[in-house]
Amino acid sequence: MQSPVYTCSLDNVTQLINRIAEKMPVYGDFGSSKTTLSPKGFFLPALEKLYETAKINDSYKITPAPPENAPFVLLGIRACDAAAIEILDGVYLNDPIDPQYKARRHASYIVTFACETMGANCFCQSVNINPAAPKGDVKAWVKNGTFFWLAQSEKGERLTELLLDLLERTIPAGNDLLPVEPPDSAPALPLPADMLSAFNAPVWDNLHRACIACGTCTFLCPTCQCYDISSHECTENSEKTHCTRQWDACLYPGFTQMAHGNPRPSKKERFRQRFMHKLVYHMQKYGTSACVGCGRCVNKCPVNMNIVKVAHVLAQEEVNAYV
Amino acid sequence: MNEQEKMRTRAKELHAAGIIKQVLAWEAGAFPSYPAPAFFTKPNAFEKIVYNEFCTANLSKYVINITEKTLIFLRPCDAHSFAQLVKENQVKRENTYVIAVGCEGCVQVDEGEARDLLESCRTCTKTDYPLFDEEINTQNNPRESTNKAARFAEVTRLDSEENTARYAFWQAHFSQCIRCNACRNICPTCHCKECVMDSDHPLDGQFYHAIRALHQDGRCTDCGQCSRVCPRGIPVHLLNRKLIYTSNK
């Protein structure tokens, strides 16, 4: 049975948020447009301690970091980021399950917010994401000056129970109450159909040259999920070491560096890898592109390289610098 | 824009005359206000050279160790970092053909919308080109007379505050740093093959920035790219400007 749709006046939304905040931490809000950082850091932090070792007499004691399972709420997640969280779940909640990710993910309540207009750099519709129909435990939207709230999962229903006295129930959603999908004016994201010809395309020789391999796109991307693990001496106490996990980028030279050498020896191979993964490998393996069209890389790339440009160049639709 | 046409024409002429093999300039992308640096290798693509207030990336770093004769267009800020790289033997000058280009400043772009001039452009005092082979519109380098004083205004403002206020200012900024390394990778004078900060404790906030600023000491040409590219809005270049200010005194 579908959950009922609830409404409240726009003025009372703050009360809703405050009520939730009485029970658990709340991050984000309904008003802002895209954040610079994606929500992935709530589940896969930029830096986290996995365990600590300490020398006690002649033996070592290993203390794993306790799992973080305190509940929290993420407010105002957009459709792009909600789709990205699903992609991350596919990686971290499948065998082998990542215990740290799982603890945080299960402790989270995702309240999404439908987009009424598209940002200038957004292109989620080009990857078959409907900005007006975000997933998440609860979907919220504004229409005709009214705030709507609809639980989409059991967790969402539990959250809704906290707020019943602040919300008004409406009849189950007919289409006239649902948010309207904004018009699609974003550039297309053509996905190469043939993996080998995309991999061997001569355009990579020139296309990678503008990229400075900094990792900004990777760290801002909501689906990029790779990490590095390293151990270091604890700075306060040299008898202890910390083993930490931190974000890594396949664009970095050290990413596939191994004892024998590096199978991706130059920036060209690493640049190609990033976009082949996002545009081709993920599609072939899972049926969706790994890009959710959020546009963060478009906005923040230091040299204005971005996944749309790469896709267009690969599709060779017109004469450009790389032909 | 006048410069854009002249740049395209000169590129074609120089290539046809066999003087250059390729061109380093900017090219439009799928989004209008995001032109990216590109190496143009075929003459039929020179029509795609773009030059406008959205061409924010500094081109000089791309010619490090270049092996083919390359035409590069340099604005005053790029020209100074280019000259620094030549001085440090990172660029073979004989493999470059430099056309100096006039510049009215670039704009900050946020979510596709143009905002004000970049902070480094608002405080730009450079109108000269240390090394070049020809020029296009270099008389068109308007600079406000207030720029010279404005260049160090933020540095002196911070200097006048209490030490603890400065600490709070930088802590607030550096706690946002995600070590994306954009500031390091875009910097023309950061060209070590292996960076000392790569082998270190991950995400070491201020340590990384302090060391990096000191490694650029005396070499930084104040192009402002580091602050422009920071995705968290950290005013990285203030550290470099402080060092320049101290050594100028």
Added chain:
Amino acid sequence: MSVKIVAFCCNWCSYAGADLAGTSRLNYPAQVKIIRVPCSCRVDVQFILRAFVRGADGVIVCGCHLGDCHYSTGNYHAEGRLTQLFSLLDFMGFERERVHLEWISAAEGAKFAATMDAFVTQVSALGKNERYRNMYTKAGAQNE
């Protein structure tokens, strides 16, 4: 709760000066740990910052007097580099009084002891180092 001081001393002048303080039985605070370097210009800025991150409360660099460097120009480089470092540290909000550069010759045992004494007093007034230790601040704040 005594402050920990790291003293980088150049082999030819200031380390010899420290030795002279010792043989002359001149007291200076025991919490000063001396690290001998060939020349004051061997001191990389990272040495100083890492010393702080690992728990030093004050760092002092000692070298030959200008003009007397065993390697002719090393101390000039050190002076230039450290002046910039100290200026930057102050700008970033770290306590300027926790770092110091001093020229001490091999004959100046008394000056060595007096300098260390004064520096320990200066740093003790500031207490244990917190700000510099936080240079390895956990970054990547997620909650914006």
